[in-house]
Amino acid sequence: MTPFSLTSTRHCYFARRDALRYEEQTQLVEEIPLAISINQITHAVMMVTPNHLDDFAIGFAFSEGIINSKQDVRDIQLEETTIAHLGIPGLALNLDISPRQFAHFKQHKHAHLGATGCGLCGKDSLEQALPILKPLPASQALPTHILKTLREMLFAHQDLGQKSGAIHAAMLLSPEGHPIICLEDIGRHNALDKIIGYALNHNISLHNHSVVMSSRCSTELIQKAVRATLSTLIHLASPSTLAVSLARQLGLTLIHLPKKDEPRIFASSFHADHSEKQNLSKN
Structure with missing residues (x-):
């Protein structure tokens, strides 16, 4: 085989x-x-x-x-x-x-x-x-000082990315913010699927865990994360408006890490609004 x-x-x-x-x-x-x-x-x-x-x-x-x-x-x-x-x-x-x-x-x-x-x-x-998904339970947040280190941490753990570039990465973090594994793929959805599969294969409950991704965040990544009961998605590029709306409805913490600015929290499990539709300015 x-x-x-x-x-x-x-x-x-x-x-x-x-x-x-x-x-x-x-x-x-x-x-x-x-x-x-x-x-x-x-x-x-x-x-x-x-x-x-x-x-x-x-x-x-x-x-x-x-x-x-x-x-x-x-x-x-x-x-x-x-x-x-x-x-x-x-x-x-x-x-x-x-x-x-x-x-x-x-x-x-x-x-x-x-x-x-x-x-x-x-x-x-x-x-x-856009199927109906069960909202996530509240989860603990990573402190800001750890969020500020994640961009460099992701780059440091990219094996293929350092060799060739032009590849997406997803890095699984423990509830304390420690890296568990970084998996890479030509497709950003595939990279997250590899992390989800790794967690299932190793009996890791993804509640209170985070995944850092090199890509932007779109709707289907939100759906995959929620189905897997992952608590936090952290991206190096900005999310789409629909991704933000779904994350807020479903209790998924969604964070963007700009290159030269403070982390931007677009959705938090402590501020989940299951009735929200498209009000992206809502706190």
């Missing part, structure tokens, strides 16, 4: 503007198509960085509502393949799940196509794209 972590970067030759040949080389992050099947039924094609794919598969299935816990997973098989008409490599992953969850999956199966920049592709209604 193919291992769950393959080469994540590759040397690529390039030329300067007036050069006649590709003579210089640099490391680029690997991006590969991953076909995901559930009990041998095709479900999605995601563009991924091929490391920690067991964590990704479980985190993806959990955040998609396909499983409720890692105990619903019976087996994971991963195989290397080739896209014949392009001559490029691909991966095929099959997730064997329990009969109960498989029956639920077949009832709710819908066309789904994933990409590095989209997490709501394939949803065929607004209700499906």
Whole structure:
């Protein structure tokens, strides 16, 4: 069986503007198509960085509502393949799940196509794209002096990012603000799914935990975090307006870390307003 972590970067030759040949080389992050099947039924094609794919598969299935816990997973098989008409490599992953969850999956199966920049592709209604989620319980806040260190801490823990750049990172923090693991992927949604899967695989309850992400925060990341009962999302780029509104309704603490300013808290579990719709100026 193919291992769950393959080469994540590759040397690529390039030329300067007036050069006649590709003579210089640099490391680029690997991006590969991953076909995901559930009990041998095709479900999605995601563009991924091929490391920690067991964590990704479980985190993806959990955040998609396909499983409720890692105990619903019976087996994971991963195989290397080739896209014949392009001559490029691909991966095929099959997730064997329990009969109960498989029956639920077949009832709710819908066309789904994933990409590095989209997490709501394939949803065929607004209700499906924005489902009802259970609000999170109140959680403890990280102190400001720790928040101010997280930008540098994230960069320091990025292995692939330091080699190649052009990759998203998600770093899981303990309730005290200590780094647990940093996982990277070409897709920001995939990076968070890897963290969720890692937590499930290691029996880590994400209440009072935080995840720091290199990307902006959008709606689908809020949904994934809330489903996983993660208490805090911290981003290096600004969130969208809908992400802020959903975070406030659902009790998720949402923080932006600007480069040259104090941390900006857009939503706090201590100020959750479950009736809020779009009032983004509300304290």
